[in-house]
Amino acid sequence: MLVAIVLIGFILRGPIIAVAPISGIMRADLGLNAAQFGLLTSLPVLCFALVTPFASFFVGKGGANFSTMIAIIGVGLGSIIRSAGGVEAVFVGTIIMGAFITIGNVVIPVVIRRDIPPERVAIVTGSYTSALNVSSMITSLATAPIALALGWQIALLSWTGFVVIAAIGWLVAITPRAAIRFGPVKPLIETGAGDTVAIGTSSVPALSGTRPQTWRDASAVLLSLAFAGQAFAYYGLTAWFPSILVSEDGLSVTAAGSSSSIFQIAAVVGALGAPLLSKRIGVPLTFGIVAALWLSCPLGLLVSPQLWYVWGFTGGVAQGGGITLVFMLIVQLAMSGTHARRLSAMVQGVGYALGATSPTLIGAAHDATGAWGLPLVVVGIGTLTFTVAGLAGAIRATRRAPSAAR
Numbered sequence: 001m002l003v004a005i006v007l008i009g010f011i012l013r014g015p016i017i018a019v020a021p022i023s024g025i026m027r028a029d030l031g032l033n034a035a036q037f038g039l040l041t042s043l044p045v046l047c048f049a050l051v052t053p054f055a056s057f058f059v060g061k062g063g064a065n066f067s068t069m070i071a072i073i074g075v076g077l078g079s080i081i082r083s084a085g086g087v088e089a090v091f092v093g094t095i096i097m098g099a100f101i102t103i104g105n106v107v108i109p110v111v112i113r114r115d116i117p118p119e120r121v122a123i124v125t126g127s128y129t130s131a132l133n134v135s136s137m138i139t140s141l142a143t144a145p146i147a148l149a150l151g152w153q154i155a156l157l158s159w160t161g162f163v164v165i166a167a168i169g170w171l172v173a174i175t176p177r178a179a180i181r182f183g184p185v186k187p188l189i190e191t192g193a194g195d196t197v198a199i200g201t202s203s204v205p206a207l208s209g210t211r212p213q214t215w216r217d218a219s220a221v222l223l224s225l226a227f228a229g230q231a232f233a234y235y236g237l238t239a240w241f242p243s244i245l246v247s248e249d250g251l252s253v254t255a256a257g258s259s260s261s262i263f264q265i266a267a268v269v270g271a272l273g274a275p276l277l278s279k280r281i282g283v284p285l286t287f288g289i290v291a292a293l294w295l296s297c298p299l300g301l302l303v304s305p306q307l308w309y310v311w312g313f314t315g316g317v318a319q320g321g322g323i324t325l326v327f328m329l330i331v332q333l334a335m336s337g338t339h340a341r342r343l344s345a346m347v348q349g350v351g352y353a354l355g356a357t358s359p360t361l362i363g364a365a366h367d368a369t370g371a372w373g374l375p376l377v378v379v380g381i382g383t384l385t386f387t388v389a390g391l392a393g394a395i396r397a398t399r400r401a402p403s404a405a406r
Contacts, residue, residue, distance in 0.1 A: 002116075002124055004169040006130075007131075008068065008128075008131075009128045010135040010165075010166060011101075012104045012108075012135075013136050014135030015101075016101070017136040018140075018155070019040050021139075022143055022155060030087050042356060045356040048098065048356075049355075049356055051102040055103040055345065056341055069167070071103040073167070074100025076164070077096060078095075079093065079160045079163065082097065082156055109334075109343075112125060112327075122275030127272070129320060129323050129327065219396040220333070222390070228350055228385065229385030230294075230326065230355075230390075231351040233294065233297075233382035233383045235355045235358045236382065237315060237319075238264075239358070239362070240375065242259075245259060248301070259309070260312065262313055264316060265316065267319050271320035274286055274324045275324060275328065282398065283329065287325055290321040294383040295387060298376045300314070318383075326347065330344055362375040
């Protein structure tokens with residue numbers, strides 16, 4: 001199951017990032033201007049926000065196993081259509097891909113809550129979020145060389161190989177034989193609502209005695225705000241970090257693009273390190289450390305831009321650790337499979353809705369001032385939101401942990 005979750009993580013971000021390194025080639029071939037091409041990276045994030053309620057409903061009706069398989073197939077279908085050539089195919093394929101990735105975003109925390117023993121949730125969540133960043137790094141580095149050799153359509157189509165591997169891994173993971181032989185959890189009967197009953201055990205109830213109202217839960221609201229701050233800062237820096245390096249540090253466009261990848265690569269350190277650290281010092285203290293690293297990134301770029309590699313690294317560690325901790329807290333707070341699905345949908349829906357506005361707002365701030373001071377302050381507001389809401393949410397969730405984990 002761990003391997004399957006990691007393989008699925010490889011297809012939930014990499015395909016989106018793949019268009020960025022070949023933007024020049026695709027724009028020239030398709031006749032798109034910069035604003036039109038920018039939609040190819042912003043549309044999936046908008047899908048994350050707009051499709052999340054429908055994805056939650058779909059997961060609730062179809063169950064986690066079926067929904068996960070459909071998400072994998074849908075990502076592959078979108079990738080194939082996007083690679084067919086032509087402007088219409090590119091945009092339709094991108095929208096399809098974004099919609100099915102949204103289902104994957106919602107269902108994976110449900111699967112982790114359902115199938116992973118509590119003592120392993122942290123490291124499995126960290127492995128999953130690491131896969132998101134590793135796949136982004138691989139596609140960023142390899143798509144351009146493939147496009148130059150074989151064309152941009154083949155370059156984008158080549159990443160469907162990850163989809164095939166993820167589908168095989170998932171099918172193997174959910175077979176009864178795999179559950180009996182390898183998993184510490186006994187075979188599960190899945191209900192349509194996404195809850196499960198373990199055969200021969202009553203440790204995982206199919207139905208909770210209460211029906212939590214996520215939108216009235218202060219912990220859920222705080223986690224939503226924390227994820228919004230995380231997503232806002234992440235997508236803002238992902239979009240504008242190379243431009244900051246060109247303007248403030250005099251790097252060439254090519255050098256800035258490759259140098260800014262430290263922000264993505266360092267995320268693996270945070271994604272794997274945050275769960276390990278939280279086991280030793282607890283989630284709230286770990287959250288505080290991650291928040292301090294997040295705050296240091298825009299502040300450092302503002303006061304000492306020449307040390308961009310330091311701030312890129314600290315910000316990268318923070319964004320990898322931040323998303324991992326939020327997902328860990330979603331699983332920790334969930335009292336049932338249905339509750340996990342609703343929490344996941346709420347937190348990600350709010351977070352991605354606000355995160356999708358970040359590149360535009362930061363760009364507008366730069367256009368208004370002609371400098372990067374105000375835009376970095378705007379990023380800082382996102383990291384401050386993550387800090388305040390996240391710390392409060394982590395403390396509340398930790399106090400509720402015994403009841404939530406029953």
